[in-house]
Amino acid sequence: MDIHLRNITMKFQDVYAVQNINTTIKSGQLVSLLGPSGCGKSTTLMLLSGLYKPTSGDIYFGDKNVTNMEAEDRKIGMVFQSYALYPHLSVLKNIMFPLRMEKVPKKEAKERAQAMTKLMHIEHLQDRKPGQLSGGQQQRVAIARALVKEPKLLLLDEPLSNLDARLRLEMREEIRRIQQEIGITAVFVTHDQEEALSISDHVLLMKDGVIQQHSKPQSMYRYPCNRFAAKFLGNPPINLIETKHGQTQEKLHLHTYNQTKQILAAEQRDVTIGLRPEDLYVSSKENHLISGQVIHMETIGRDTMIRVQLQEETVRALIHPDATIQVGQTCYLGIKEENIHYFNTETGIRLT
Numbered sequence: 001m002d003i004h005l006r007n008i009t010m011k012f013q014d015v016y017a018v019q020n021i022n023t024t025i026k027s028g029q030l031v032s033l034l035g036p037s038g039c040g041k042s043t044t045l046m047l048l049s050g051l052y053k054p055t056s057g058d059i060y061f062g063d064k065n066v067t068n069m070e071a072e073d074r075k076i077g078m079v080f081q082s083y084a085l086y087p088h089l090s091v092l093k094n095i096m097f098p099l100r101m102e103k104v105p106k107k108e109a110k111e112r113a114q115a116m117t118k119l120m121h122i123e124h125l126q127d128r129k130p131g132q133l134s135g136g137q138q139q140r141v142a143i144a145r146a147l148v149k150e151p152k153l154l155l156l157d158e159p160l161s162n163l164d165a166r167l168r169l170e171m172r173e174e175i176r177r178i179q180q181e182i183g184i185t186a187v188f189v190t191h192d193q194e195e196a197l198s199i200s201d202h203v204l205l206m207k208d209g210v211i212q213q214h215s216k217p218q219s220m221y222r223y224p225c226n227r228f229a230a231k232f233l234g235n236p237p238i239n240l241i242e243t244k245h246g247q248t249q250e251k252l253h254l255h256t257y258n259q260t261k262q263i264l265a266a267e268q269r270d271v272t273i274g275l276r277p278e279d280l281y282v283s284s285k286e287n288h289l290i291s292g293q294v295i296h297m298e299t300i301g302r303d304t305m306i307r308v309q310l311q312e313e314t315v316r317a318l319i320h321p322d323a324t325i326q327v328g329q330t331c332y333l334g335i336k337e338e339n340i341h342y343f344n345t346e347t348g349i350r351l352t
């Protein structure tokens with residue numbers, strides 16, 4: 001079931017939480033709503049759930065306009081950051097609860113709940129109370145409970161925020177496994193770009209209630225549509241170097257960078273170039289793009305991160321740990337031309 005948001009706006013008093021959203025979430029896909037705090041992710045999720053009604057616009061589940069349909073009629077499963085389990089009920093009874101509320105006979109409810117414990121790999125925890133479970137196990141129960149009614153859409157609101165780094169990784173793989181195994185359409189809210197990029201079929205990036213980009217994770221990373229998207233994705237963050245029209249030679253050594261030369265010359269305005277730290281490499285004096293003094297070095301995993309002082313800005317580069325570089329040295333950095341991003345400095349919009 002495809003989900004369509006058509007001209008959706010949600011206004012709280014004088015705040016536009018989301019503004020004129022138009023997008024389609026494809027059936028069976030996991031889509032992340034990504035963006036900084038306050039960008040409208042949770043509001044969008046609440047609109048999908050039916051707990052909020054939009055100020056204007058329409059929501060379609062397939063061909064059906066559900067804008068005015070109540071939450072309980074939408075066949076939705078929800079998982080929150082707080083697991084919201086009933087502490088006095090066992091794991092199995094927690095999972096059975098939504099079915100019992102719908103008067104599903106006890107035997108059937110039990111069988112369906114048990115099938116869910118199997119799917120979530122928590123069969124052995126059926127009789128425990130939530131207080132006797134780890135955070136990750138509680139989240140598995142919450143997901144099982146959200147899925148037991150066989151919803152058409154699964155909504156997850158920052159479900160991994162309360163877990164430590166290792167468990168987050170494990171649970172995000174689990175969520176992906178289950179989502180694919182049962183083929184459910186899922187919308188996953190997160191402000192963590194790495195999480196969004198790793199788990200999703202598509203990422204919907206938001207800022208100030210407006211969709212910035214809706215694309216596959218890799219294409220959002222490789223072709224960010226504007227400076228905001230470029231900066232929001234990637235860690236360490238992308239380096240942005242502002243060049244003044246006609247004065248690029250002061251910052252960039254364009255000797256062998258013919259395409260860049262052409263692009264900068266063609267644009268009759270200031271251009272910001274984006275260089276991802278992992279795309280930069282130590283190069284020779286003849287072929288470099290930028291150069292400066294190394295002011296800092298540290299080891300990040302298997303790479304070495306260096307910071308290089310240019311005229312105004314500093315640039316981060318992730319380089320091979322064997323590179324013979326020292327703090328205080330002049331360093332020449334190169335990049336493949338196809339990895340350079342160009343943005344209109346004034347509007348932030350991507351060029352080329």
Ligand code: ATP
Nearest residue numbers: 012015016017036037038039040041042043044191
């Ligand atoms: P976070 O990551 O911090 O949860 P978010 O991206 O989910 O943020 P929303 O919670 O959707 O953002 O909020 C979007 C904007 O709408 C914010 O400016 C917020 O202050 C405002 N807002 C959200 N809910 C309400 C409300 N019930 N009343 C008034 N303003 C609200």
